[in-house]
Structures are given as C-alpha cells and as structure tokens.
Amino acid sequence: MSDALTLTGLYLYPVKSLGGYAVPEADVTARGLRYDRRWLLVDERNRFMTQRQQPELALLTVAPAYNGFLISHRQRPDLLPLFVPFEATPERTLFVTIWDDMAWAWRATPEADEWMAEALGRPCRLVYMSDMVRRDVEPDFNPEGQLVSFADAYPFVLIGEAALADLNARLAQPVPMNRFRPNLVFGGGVAYEDDNWADFHIGTVPFRAVRGCGRCVLTTIDQQTAIKNPVGDPLRTLFTYRQVDNNAMFGQNVTGYGSGRLRVGDALTVLSYK
Structure with missing residues (x-):
C-alpha cells in the first residue's frame, strides 16, 4: 500500500487516434x-480508422478552442486549421463499425470531410457519437453495464509515472x-502497483480498475x-517483462461509477485490491 498518490495529468483525445491535449480539469461522464x-474517422466503408x-493520423494535432477544437x-502549413465543435447535429447520420460494434453516428459537415480527405489523401468521414447511442464496455468485464465512447474498449486509461520511468530505464x-x-x-507509489488495484477514488470521484491494458503497434509510432x-520499441521491450496471455500490458482499463469533476493535483486513494 502506497501513500501520496496524486493525479498529475488529465488528457483529452476528442477524435479517436488523433492527437490529444492536456487539461487542468475535466468532467467525468457516463462514457x-x-x-x-x-469523434471518429471512418473510411469509405464506414469502418473506423486508427x-x-x-x-x-499522428500528424493531425488537436488543440482546444472555444466550444470545440482545432485540427491541424x-x-x-498550407492547410488552414479545421474547427470542429465538441458536439455535432443530427442532420446527417449513418452507421459505423468500430471493432465488432456497430454504432449510429452523426456526420460532420461536408467541409470537414473534405478537409480530412485532403489531409490524409484518401476518402474518409468524420462522425460523432451522441448521448443517445449505447455502446457497452466488453460484456465479460462489465456487470454494471458501463458505457464507452469511440475509445477501444473502456472509458478511461490510467498510467503511473513510475511505470513509464521503469520502462524508459529499459529502452535505448x-x-x-x-x-x-x-x-x-498519477504520480507517487511504485511502478505497476495499479496492477493490483480494484476500487479507487480521485478526489471524491469513484473509479474501478477492471483489467490491464494490452498494448499494440501504436506504441511504436512517434507522435511527432x-x-x-524499426526495432519495435517500446512494444518489444514490454513483451519481455509485461506479457500476459500474449499481450504486452501497460496501464489499466478503468470504468467510472458516476459523475464529478477531476482536477490535476487531486489525491488518489485506493479503496480495495484485486
């Protein structure tokens, strides 16, 4: 059991697989x-792109703007930044596929689709998940019926600074x-202690660490x-000491139990262990 655990970073990724940005505080919602x-990019078959x-996609950066965000x-530099509102309107809809799920989505403007197609050199569409859409966390680990956005499988991913420091000590x-x-x-504690967490609070907001987060090739892509x-790090190195069921584990998939507001600097309190 460790003390002095603190929330040291909060990150939003408004569009799946595009750049994200840090915020000093954020609201917790059902998903x-x-x-x-x-928001999500889909191809000409309406299948998700990552x-x-x-x-x-790493070259598309996202920055906060009033009531939305800017994609650059x-x-x-010849492409002027694209403004996207935080929420779309239901004027144009379609069904999209993400992993094994089909979800109803609202489309962005034709201008946004054109900007994205020009930026990526291929046909694509930008779509939005409304609050009316139900997409469940993977059922085998979801007795509470938790929801998720266009994230891979869980509404939150949690990582400790000590874990990254430990990994980096092993990398060239x-x-x-x-x-x-x-x-x-979060900061404080020791590397990978969150492997054993179950219920915890950040400030007064409750969360549950459901399972470790299996990593993919995205970790090998320089986000700049x-x-x-070419040698596959950091994924290759994670496989040497963090392999579980043929997955390289790093961080925790987390669900939430309610609403609230998080702020960088909030205390993190572990309530129960697996």
Missing part, C-alpha cells in the same frame, strides 16, 4: 471524460507518455513524425 473520443493502419496538420531511447494515450496519469520504430 469517459467529457469530450473524449466522441494509427494501427494509418500512422499518419504538422507537415501541411526513452519515449514520452503520449505513446500510450492515457486519460489519467508518424514514423514507426
């Missing part, structure tokens, strides 16, 4: 941090936290350049 991964297949291309070239796209980062590490 994650407010505004997190509510950096796994399209590493160049790191290597295309350290990597930043953005390789792992957490929502919640979209270039993959």
Whole structure:
C-alpha cells in the first residue's frame, strides 16, 4: 500500500487516434471524460480508422478552442486549421463499425470531410457519437453495464509515472507518455502497483480498475513524425517483462461509477485490491 498518490495529468483525445491535449480539469461522464473520443474517422466503408493502419493520423494535432477544437496538420502549413465543435447535429447520420460494434453516428459537415480527405489523401468521414447511442464496455468485464465512447474498449486509461520511468530505464531511447494515450496519469507509489488495484477514488470521484491494458503497434509510432520504430520499441521491450496471455500490458482499463469533476493535483486513494 502506497501513500501520496496524486493525479498529475488529465488528457483529452476528442477524435479517436488523433492527437490529444492536456487539461487542468475535466468532467467525468457516463462514457469517459467529457469530450473524449466522441469523434471518429471512418473510411469509405464506414469502418473506423486508427494509427494501427494509418500512422499518419499522428500528424493531425488537436488543440482546444472555444466550444470545440482545432485540427491541424504538422507537415501541411498550407492547410488552414479545421474547427470542429465538441458536439455535432443530427442532420446527417449513418452507421459505423468500430471493432465488432456497430454504432449510429452523426456526420460532420461536408467541409470537414473534405478537409480530412485532403489531409490524409484518401476518402474518409468524420462522425460523432451522441448521448443517445449505447455502446457497452466488453460484456465479460462489465456487470454494471458501463458505457464507452469511440475509445477501444473502456472509458478511461490510467498510467503511473513510475511505470513509464521503469520502462524508459529499459529502452535505448526513452519515449514520452503520449505513446500510450492515457486519460489519467498519477504520480507517487511504485511502478505497476495499479496492477493490483480494484476500487479507487480521485478526489471524491469513484473509479474501478477492471483489467490491464494490452498494448499494440501504436506504441511504436512517434507522435511527432508518424514514423514507426524499426526495432519495435517500446512494444518489444514490454513483451519481455509485461506479457500476459500474449499481450504486452501497460496501464489499466478503468470504468467510472458516476459523475464529478477531476482536477490535476487531486489525491488518489485506493479503496480495495484485486
């Protein structure tokens, strides 16, 4: 049991697999941090797009703006930033596929689709998940019926700073936290102690660490350049000492039990263990 655990980072990713940004505080909702991964890019078959297949998505940065956010291309100054509101309107709808789920989505404007197609050099559409859509956390680990946005499977990902420091001590070239796209980062304690957590609070907001987060090739993509590490780190190194059931585990998949507001600096209190 460790003391002095503190929330040291809060991150939003308004569009799945595009860049994210840090915020000093954020609201907790039924399906994650407010505004997190509510937008998604889909291809011409309306299937979700991620950096796994399209590493160049890392070149699309996202910055906060009034009532929305701005998307820019790191290597295309000729493309003026695209403003996207936090919420879409139901004027145009379609069904999209994400993993094994089908979800009803609202489309962005034709101008947004054109901007994205120009930025990526291929047809694509930008779509939004409304509050009326129900997408459940994976059922085998979800007796409470928790919801998730367009995130892979869970509404929150939690990582400890000590875990990243331990991993970086094993790498020839350290990597930043953005390789792992957490929502919640905590300081204090020892590396990987969250493997054993069950229920915990951040401030007064309750959460549950459901299972470890299995990592993929996205961790090998430099988020500044979209270039993959040719030797496969940090994923290759994680497999040498964090392998469970043929997955490289790093961080925790987390669900929430209610609403509330988180602030960087909030105390993290562990209530029960697995």
